[in-house]
Amino acid sequence: MTYLAILGAVELGLIYAVMALGVFISFRTLNTPDLTVDGSFVLGAAVAAVICSGGGNPFAALLAAFAFGSLAGAVTSLLHTKLGIQPLLSGILVMLALYSVNLRVMGGAPNIHLMNSPSIFNLWQAGLFAGNAKLITAILVILIVFLFLYLFLQTRLGFALRATGDNEIMVRAAGINSNATKLIGLALSNGLVAASGAMIAQYQSYADVGMGMGMVVMGLASVIIGEVVFGVKPLLRRLLAVVLGSVLYRLIIAFAFSLGMPATDLKLVSAVIVAVALSSGALKSAVLKQKQ
Amino acid sequence: MxxxxxxxxxxxxxxxxxxxxxxxxxxxxxxxxxxxxxxxxxxxxxxxxxxxxxxxxxxxxxxxxxxxxxxxxxxxxxxxxIGRVFQDPSLGTAYDMTIEENLAIAYHKNKSRGLQPGIRKKERQFFREKLAMLGLGLENRLKDKVGLLSGGQRQALTLLMATIVTxxxxxxxxxxxxxxxxxxxxxxxxxxxxxxxxxxxxxxxxxxxxxxxxxxxxxxxxxxxxxxxxxxxxxxxxxxxxxxxxxxxxxxxxxxxxxxxxxx
Incomplete structure (x- = not known):
């Protein structure tokens, strides 16, 4: 693998880590399999693409993407808590609806190119760090998100959120409206996912309506790889594991590319990685049985 | 009443x-x-x-x-x-959170749950005193996950959580x-x-x-x-x-x- 390939993988890994942290909140903290992610990722990218191509502030584009993503997550949560639709199906419904919404946001076009638009990755073209501008921007953003999330999960509200995924009965007995914590959790999760989508759009200089496909699996892959390699406790390490898991996942993919894997096989490889990681428990016990 | x-x-x-x-x-x-x-x-x-x-x-x-x-x-x-303790010891606590975090959730029952720190230093001291009352040595395990506790310890903790706000x-x-x-x-x-x-x-x-x-x-x-x-x-x-x-x-x-x- 070339230095450039590694650098690119690390950059992508850090940007996608924001998405993986979002997936971590829904899948791990709230214990809810939320498939909205595939749609909200593109929503964030679409919103950012429209803002940036119109000459808007690229940071404002991230915030706008976060807001719209949160809204999508809130809709998923309301479908579940207010209308009694299963969480999995609620997410699928919103994901599906978002496909049309995203096309509308993008003005009916399936993709938008951002060749000469402002981006958070080309703010400092000159100066000391000009060569690594993208990497430094990515590090700064993930640092801010990471710190925010780490502190948030240790507030009273953060405690309520974490307990909701653990034990809803206990949460309600403690006077917490578990429907509200679920809503806040899914909104935050999809907000982060959309912000990640917005960054990817700026990084790649284009947004495509199909770019979110399988995003939830990639996020989950990052979360699981992080857990396996870097451990699950305490909280700080757990969050760090998600970020490092995302980088590691991108490095694995980049390595596979360097071995000649066609880009079109990416989804297949992602699915296999997650399937293997998720079945490791069953495989382990099967192996142990064989030995006996 | x-x-x-x-x-x-x-x-x-x-x-x-x-x-x-x-x-x-x-x-x-x-x-x-x-x-x-x-x-x-x-x-x-x-x-x-x-x-x-x-x-x-x-x-x-x-x-x-x-x-x-x-x-x-x-x-x-x-x-x-209302305070509650259930038959199933796993229902009263959040297993993946620490003892002090569980107590904090119960302790903030009637308070607003915003972006205040989840546990303050003073509260931690208070939790330690309360846990010592149980006589199970839990006061020295504030940062242990509840999932590590036995059924009896969990029920004792749940009782404490149910009454920590009278x-x-x-x-x-x-x-x-x-x-x-x-x-x-x-x-x-x-x-x-x-x-x-x-x-x-x-x-x-x-x-x-x-x-x-x-x-x-x-x-x-x-x-x-x-x-x-x-x-x-x-x-x-x-x-x-x-x-x-x-x-x-x-x-x-x-x-x-x-x-x-x-x-x-």
Whole structure:
């Protein structure tokens, strides 16, 4: 693998880590399999693409993407808590609806190119760090998100959120409206996912309506790889594991590319990685049985 | 303090499986009362507690707490006055969170849950003192995950969580049934200690009839969703398990022999 390939993988890994942290909140903290992610990722990218191509502030584009993503997550949560639709199906419904919404946001076009638009990755073209501008921007953003999330999960509200995924009965007995914590959790999760989508759009200089496909699996892959390699406790390490898991996942993919894997096989490889990681428990016990 | 008026709860209403779990129950409990509730399986004990806690919507009747009608208040809203301990030790705590985090969640019951720090230093000291009262050494394990605790330790912790903000009503649904006898005894002693508070009204379901008579100030027996016996004071002091049995057989027209009720 070339230095450039590694650098690119690390950059992508850090940007996608924001998405993986979002997936971590829904899948791990709230214990809810939320498939909205595939749609909200593109929503964030679409919103950012429209803002940036119109000459808007690229940071404002991230915030706008976060807001719209949160809204999508809130809709998923309301479908579940207010209308009694299963969480999995609620997410699928919103994901599906978002496909049309995203096309509308993008003005009916399936993709938008951002060749000469402002981006958070080309703010400092000159100066000391000009060569690594993208990497430094990515590090700064993930640092801010990471710190925010780490502190948030240790507030009273953060405690309520974490307990909701653990034990809803206990949460309600403690006077917490578990429907509200679920809503806040899914909104935050999809907000982060959309912000990640917005960054990817700026990084790649284009947004495509199909770019979110399988995003939830990639996020989950990052979360699981992080857990396996870097451990699950305490909280700080757990969050760090998600970020490092995302980088590691991108490095694995980049390595596979360097071995000649066609880009079109990416989804297949992602699915296999997650399937293997998720079945490791069953495989382990099967192996142990064989030995006996 | 707690007033239950003509409370009725029907499961699977309008189907062939329709079951009247609580039938037209009228009860009044005062602050400082410790009521033990006995009765066979399906007598309606747990359903009654779940109606009080807001777990189940009632079909008919009114529940008042300190004169306030709470019949239609959602569970999480009335939780500010109600503490609960469940039969299953895993239901009372968040297993993937630490002991101090669990206590903090319970401690902030009636406070706003915003972006304040989840645990303050002062609170941690307070939690340590409270945990020391349990006599289980948990005060030195504040940062241990609750998932690491035994069933008895969890029930003790849940009891502490249920009373750390003094509730008006403490609901105990066979909270020692899943524990080994020695641990059960310890948790029961702890229950007595915590329920001594004169502001709290405690309702405890038990399958152990001797225990029901030994502990508390009043005993209620339920059968088929109705209260068939309600004794306190002198009448209760003179009551024995044998007399309780014969009373049950006379009033319900059935025998307890086949039931899960312990005759110890």
């Amino acid at each position: 707690i007033q239950i008026v003509e409370l009725t709860k029907i499961f699977d209403k309008g189907t062939i499986n329709e079951k009247v779990a609580v039938a037209n129950v009228n009860l009044t409990f005062a602050a400082g009362e410790f009521v033990t509730i006995i009765g066979g399986n399906g007598a309606g004990k747990s359903t009654l507690l779940n109606c009080l806690a807001g777990n189940y919507a009632v079909d008919k009747g009114i529940i008042r707490l300190d004169g306030k009608d709470i019949t239609n208040l959602p569970e999480y809203k009335r939780a500010r006055w 509730p008006r009503l403490l609901l105990l649904d066979e909270h020692t049934a899943a524990l080994d006898p020695v641990t059960a005894k310890k948790v029961l002693q702890l229950t007595r200690k915590l329920a001594e508070n004169k502001e709290i009204c405690t309702l405890m379901i038990t399958h152990n009839m001797q225990e029901a008579l030994d502990i508390g100030t009043r005993t209620i027996m339920m059968h088929n969703g109705r209260v068939i016996l309600d004794i306190s004071g002198e009448e209760r002091e003179k009551m024995t398990v044998e007399k309780l049995m014969s009373q049950f057989e006379r009033k319900s027209g059935s025998s307890l022999a086949n039931d899960r009720m312990l005759l110890l």
